[in-house]
Amino acid sequence: MTLPRIAVDAMGGDEGVRVMVEGAALARRQHADFQFLLVGDQPRIEAALENHPGMRGASEILHCDDVVGGDELPSRAMRRAKTTSMGLAVNAVKTGAAGAAVSAGNTGALMAMSKIALRTLPGIDRPALAAIMPTLQAHDVVMLDLGANTEADARNLVQFAVMGAAYSRIVNGFERPVVRLLNIGTEEIKGTEELRDAAAMLTAASARTDGGLALEFDGFVESDKINRGETHVVVTDGFSGNIALKAIEGSARFVTDLLRQAFTSSLRSKVGFLVSRPATELLKHHLDPNNHNGAVFLGLNGVVVKSHGSANAKGVANAVAVAARLLENKLTERIAHDLGALGQDALGRNGKARGDNGSEAAA
């Protein structure tokens, strides 16, 4: 079977066409069967392709003039779904012209367009934004939701757990990923009612002996343990997830900035730094977001991957590879299957989420 091609929003991201095309070409160097639908300004895409002759035969160009702005309100961008590179890339997944879409553009607009065009899977009330982060172990940790919704009820959180586990199985190969709910303590009484209800629902579903639920629910996790690697999937609402993700990023940058200050503070430490460069390069590799690029919208009828706005070609290549891997491993079908295995009973409580900042919420 040939892998369905991947639609790339060539206009999104801080670096634009050149980096998006270079990233796609880089991905194709590792996976020669990748095919692309490059969406955006044809002359600029063609110019970028000149540096990557191998890409010519593997790519079709879908021309459009319009681009979603980085600061544009999602509600505004959505009205131009039929004319923008982002909207057309997502639409290609809907029509089957592509199997997955990758964009480095405005997250909120991409989420909104994807929701409208692809709709949520049966049994999913809300999609979620998931990303992988490095840990002290060999595998990465999956965290969701990172900002698709500002709030989540117990039912949403259970669905996020199922979606995150399916994602973790594909990217990390765990049979039954260890799933925990992000909370401000690990005791059962901690946190909000939504968290305690979701924990009860997941515990009950985990205890079933028919093995229907392909995850191991193990209670709560605090945010200082996210990067330890003992948890494979961290489930939370979009507000807390966004706060945790950015706090982790900011703190890592803070420490490396301090380190840089420290290393350049004296001649002795400058010498030390040069001698230990291989060590600090290893650190840099672990912390470089381009090595963990590609946030995924889970819960939709189709695969949409958000590449970081400031990702370089390597980062874009990673996002493309993630999209291809999720396609190949039938992410969407797996989530649908797992939801069925979970049973409607476990989700029977007709919880209502308290707020949906939806399309404007993603950061």
Next chain:
Amino acid sequence: MTLPRIAVDAMGGDEGVRVMVEGAALARRQHADFQFLLVGDQPRIEAALENHPGMRGASEILHCDDVVGGDELPSRAMRRAKTTSMGLAVNAVKTGAAGAAVSAGNTGALMAMSKIALRTLPGIDRPALAAIMPTLQAHDVVMLDLGANTEADARNLVQFAVMGAAYSRIVNGFERPVVRLLNIGTEEIKGTEELRDAAAMLTAASARTDGGLALEFDGFVESDKINRGETHVVVTDGFSGNIALKAIEGSARFVTDLLRQAFTSSLRSKVGFLVSRPATELLKHHLDPNNHNGAVFLGLNGVVVKSHGSANAKGVANAVAVAARLLENKLTERIAHDLGALGQDALGRNGKARGDNGSEAAA
């Protein structure tokens, strides 16, 4: 005027009596006028005092047999407020036997006992837990609430802003600290209704020309910017604050763990590490929580400082020094004054917090 003495819960914390007494002694070496009420097991306190002869004349011992357990439910601990070292230390502030209390014990229990014994200041609906964290600048950043309440309405957030600003003025000396609300984006439309309402109230109060509000409200801040130092006070609900604080701690530990792995991975990098040791010591100093120890319960009729459970003597000394500084600078009176200056108008919207996990919430 003599500084009122400080009640120290000598039994709290992972290390117990020895470290608490050593910490108090260390604080007194820098501030010879400090006086203590040491609460706990008299024989053990006396044994610890033998190493610190100077402390004898500056300390009174209040004996008790009972101790609050580290994992004990706050609701359970509260019933023993009259017999435990923690309860008696807080009660000493209530009766005036001490001016402030310091404990390294169970945070939730300390919060619950303090709330009941000291009650909130007039105009404060809920107290908050505040801590200071290092930044890239010379000053620290104050963040609150860190877990006293799991949720906060707009009115609570405005009160937290006033309390945090008073704290920042005392510990960092800013005339008008820059205050921002923690959110998942900086645009006005981002986040929850509570955040947008609080922003509107603080903007209106900041714009008043009578200069009543001794803070500069500057909108939203994302969690990756907390440690940049551009914001002096970060205001949030207790759930998000706890998530952000622990994510920052965990990420800093993750990076330093990676660094340790990297530095010990080869002989070359080991040599480099030794040569650059002064630089990494500087880093360690910045990140050592003992240099930033002492979370404060703000909004009560009295000063209560929570020392980290695993703090060493230096950390305890810092917590004691923070307590003394807040006493000396009349934190409580300042908050009361600022609330008056804010005016009841700004808080007139009778918002109701959506949940109070109160005494069980603090982590």
